[in-house]
Amino acid sequence: MTTSTHLAVLDDEADITQLLASYLAGHGFRVSQVHSGVALMELMSRDTPTLVLLDLGLPGEDGFAIARQLREHWRCGLVIVTGRGDAVDKVVGLEVGADDYVTKPFDLRELVARIKAVLRRVAPSEPAVAPATAEPTSLLRFAEWQLDTAARRLLNPSGQEVALTAGEFDLLSTLVTHPGRVLSRDFLLGQTRGRDGGPFDRTIDVQIGRLRRKIEADPDTPQIIKSVRGAGYILIPKVEAA
Structure with missing residues (x-):
């Protein structure tokens, strides 16, 4: 992982996206803040992030539908970050392809640890010297x-x-x-x-x-x-x- 790792934070509350963006930037991430599914899809087409933090509780939008759309068209990490902690929602979130599911309120340090764990699976670091042929x-x-x-x-x-x-x-x-x-x-x-x-x-x-x-x-x-x-x-x- 490098300082150029690009994350997208989708939440309808600007104060939450700003808080997350500031904290994640302090950990070396480049963060884009979006507040609607339409804005996220435009970002995905223009500057695809390596991982998306997705809130499910978006007014007038279906967060699960957004997750499905991400999975159908892009290969990126997906962490659902939401206040919906019901077990059924967690199961559905995993069914639609989320790599992790974090409920609010959450510890910012734990969130960063989970993001890094997903990134290690989505975009593992390249070796310092690549072998001439695959193992x-x-x-x-x-x-x-x-x-x-x-x-x-x-x-x-x-x-x-x-x-x-x-x-x-x-x-x-x-x-x-x-x-x-x-x-x-x-x-x-x-x-x-x-x-x-x-x-x-x-x-x-x-x-x-x-x-x-x-x-x-x-x-x-x-x-x-x-x-x-x-x-x-x-x-x-x-x-x-x-």
């Missing part, structure tokens, strides 16, 4: 799918890239690098989000559901990622270096 194991094949762990890309059996959120990629990567092993939700949560689940522990289940809709022929009868009742999840196909 042989960076491209892994399973059930005719290919996961490029170096480029953070998933290719379907036809060779077309399938868009994944940062959280989805990290979850799939963890499963693919531990094939044939039952991985608990706590383990998966720690590997993908770097923190304990706490009282809200449906994150992994939500992301597994999204992954199944993207990679399973029949998400209701999964053959790639299976559930093990009371234990967690397991990747069934054999994994080999491509």
Whole structure:
């Protein structure tokens, strides 16, 4: 991460965006403040940020619809920052592709830590000296799918890239690098989000559901990622270096 990392803060209250912009600027971020979904989409087209902080409670607008639009058209980090702390809203937020969900009021230091955690997954730092070729194991094949762990890309059996959120990629990567092993939700949560689940522990289940809709022929009868009742999840196909 560099001082040029661009964040967008969308909230209808100007005092909140100003507070966040000032604090985040003090941590080396370049911050754009927007106060409507229309303004955010214009910014995305003109100067796409690496990560968006999105408030759901926008007068006359559907914050979840904005999140879906971001996921459909741009590859950026997405952290929902909102006063809506209901568990259902959290589940929906993760369903539409948010990388994290922070409820107001929040500690600014914790928010920065969460932003940095998402950025490490969305835009990992480049090595000081890039290798001449990718590591042989960076491209892994399973059930005719290919996961490029170096480029953070998933290719379907036809060779077309399938868009994944940062959280989805990290979850799939963890499963693919531990094939044939039952991985608990706590383990998966720690590997993908770097923190304990706490009282809200449906994150992994939500992301597994999204992954199944993207990679399973029949998400209701999964053959790639299976559930093990009371234990967690397991990747069934054999994994080999491509």
